[in-house]
Amino acid sequence: MTQILLYTDPISQGYVILITGLLIVFSALVILALFFNFGLPVMLYAYKIITKGKDKKISEIKVKGDSNFTGELSAVIGASIHMYLSEQHDIESGILTIKEVKKSYSPWSSKIYGVQNRL
Amino acid sequence: MKKLIIIFSAISLLVFIRPVLGLGANTTSSNSTVIAEQVDITEGDSIIDEAVEGIKSFYSYTGFANTSSGNIIMIFIGIVFIYLGIKYDYEPLLLIPIGTGVILGNIPFVAGNQTGIYETGSVLNYLYFGVVKGVYPPLIFLGIGAMTDFSSLIANPKLMLLGGAAQIGVFATFLGALYLGFNLQEAGAIGIIGGADGPTAIFLSSKLANGINILPDGTTVKNLIGPIAIAAYSYMALVPVIQPPLMRLLISKKDRKIKMKPPRAVTQKEKMIFPVVALILTLFISPSALPLLGMLFFGNLLKESGRTERLADTARTKLIDIVTILLGVTVGASTQADIFITKDSMLIFGLGAISFVIATCGGLLFAKFMNLFLKGDNKINPLIGAAGVSAVPDSARVVHHEGLKSDPSNFLLMHAMAPNVSGVIGSAIAAGIILSFLG
Structure with a gap:
């Protein structure tokens, strides 16, 4: 390849790469898209025959799991489970009062605690 | 005092x-x-x-005695990166390591003590090895694969074409770089900035514009890994700034409100088949992209197989974190002022911006073009074309927000993820093609 590049103008070489490159990228993605549009049902069909041995027409095989169960539905379920699971607070007392219920005592700030309780 | x-x-x-x-x-x-x-x-x-x-x-x-104006400028840029990451939340996971790296790489030092990133034997040089030899990008791709859910793509395979359309940015920039006087290898590496994919850009520039390769006419290529990586990552961080005006410019209000029908649920079997088939198909077409696409689909298989949850979990959390840290810091540090501040870097930054614009426009216009052939329910919202420039998942998020602005009940995120992930595949294929032509 480099031998060819040496004797040709880089700009024209650039156009060649531009066109072939775009073509290849597109064709690769088109092949992928085609496969998943048409090839996949066939594969799933073949798999079904191998595993279950039932005779079915290709048109009868549905790729769909459940037509009513859309991505949006699963997103909602996923979001609610996530919110439920990440809700990991302790249950709080719920009593609202102006007075301070607890004293602001803590072993961390207590001097006498440190004196009495040696580690 | x-x-x-x-x-x-x-x-x-x-x-x-x-x-x-x-x-x-x-x-x-x-x-x-x-x-x-x-x-x-x-x-x-x-x-x-x-x-x-x-x-x-x-x-x-000391640094005070050896400092040069270039170092000061670069340190300032590093601080700006860190500031942008913290204040505006623009890709902080990347900008903060890179920003710190930029500062690290531009601390002035006396050469010869194995301090700098370009001195053989220094610690930074060892870490930089992963960039120069293209070790880090495939590992990042492994993590991305283990993170990505391809189901929206499997549900609607035609959206895959949008990921291809955005790659026009890659090739147009490649041509632009040629016109500006870069040689073929360098132009190829610069072009891939339009793929909006940091790891791919680093991978390709480490293979083509690494300062080691020798051109047919006897000169060595320039080392452009630093500028290209920085350009790619900074424009990726700027996707929320670059894309919305273009969307508003090119897509009419009516089109922006198009509601797409929700993608169908995809079975687990399909999800498992996808990485294997896509791996084989894409790599047979573009074998040079093997390290990138191979790892991407491998990671995805780990995720979808259902048996290797532990491996997938490591790949998408710990492993990708470690590699991101190393990659960010070393790429940042590779911007040592005497090597980085050149006319070429400025040109690369200019070309990078243009390539992002072209890629976004390519995706948007192709989506409009596709709409000509689609009827009724199947029409796509042209906004999702903009997600074809990989930049996962930022551009999909931008599309989602733009969609919400025109219609608060139109949720495009799921749909936008399809062109988004196919953009990753597309840019990796494009990188493979450029590599096979020029490598």
Whole structure:
């Protein structure tokens, strides 16, 4: 390849790469898209025959799991489970009062605690 | 101020007692012999002389003595990166390591002590090895694969074409770089900025514009890994700034409101088949992209197989984090001012911006074009074309937000993820093609 590049103008070489490159990228993605549009049902069909041995027409095989169960539905379920699971607070007392219920005592700030309780 | 004086006096004291304690032996050998002689001949005078001498030599080793305007500019840029990451939340996981790296790489030092990233044997140089040899990008791709859910793509395979359309940015920039006088290899590496994919850009530039390859006419290519990586990552961070105006410019209000029908649920079997088939198909077409696409689909298989959850979990959390840290810091540090601040870097930054614009426009216009052939329910919202420039998942998020602006009940994120992930595949294929043409 480099031998060819040496004797040709880089700009024209650039156009060649531009066109072939775009073509290849597109064709690769088109092949992928085609496969998943048409090839996949066939594969799933073949798999079904191998595993279950039932005779079915290709048109009868549905790729769909459940037509009513859309991505949006699963997103909602996923979001609610996530919110439920990440809700990991302790249950709080719920009593609202102006007075301070607890004293602001803590072993961390207590001097006498440190004196009495040696580690 | 007081502290400063104390520190300074402590340092000067240290320097002062150095000859007495015989610490002079720590400096270079020629120096130490001189010191020893002086100490032998005259005691009192030489100690003060020596102290002054010591302070001078210490000063000559500090950053203050060796700094250049370029270093100052780059350190400032590094601080701006960190600021952008923290304040505006623009890809902080990338900008903060890179920003720190930029500062690290531009601390002025005396060459020859194995300090700098370009000095063989230095620690940073060892870490930089992963960038130069293209080790890090495939590992990042492994993590991305283990993170990505391809189901929206499987549900609607035609959206895959949008990921291809955005690659026009890659090839248009490639051509632009050629016109600006870069040679083929360098232009190929610069073009991939339009793929909006940091790891791919680093991978390709480490193969093509690495400062080692020798061109047919006998000259070596320039080392453009630093500028290209920085350009790619900074424009990726700027996707929320670059894309919305283009969307508003090219897509009419009516089109922006198009609601797409929700993608169908995809079975687990399909999800498992996808990485295997896509791996084989894409790599047969573009084998040079093997390290990138191979790892991407491998990671995805780990995720979808359902049996290797542990491996997938490591790949998408710990492993990708580790590699991101190393990659960010070393790419940042590779922007050492004397190598980075050149006319080429400025051109690369200009071309990078243009390539992002072209890629976005390509995706948007192709989506409009596709709409000509689609009817009724199947029409796509042209906004999702903009997500074809990989930049996962930022551009999909931008599309989602733009969609919400025109219609608060239109949720495009799921749909936008399809062109988004196919953009990753597309840009990796494009990188493979460029590599096979020019490598």
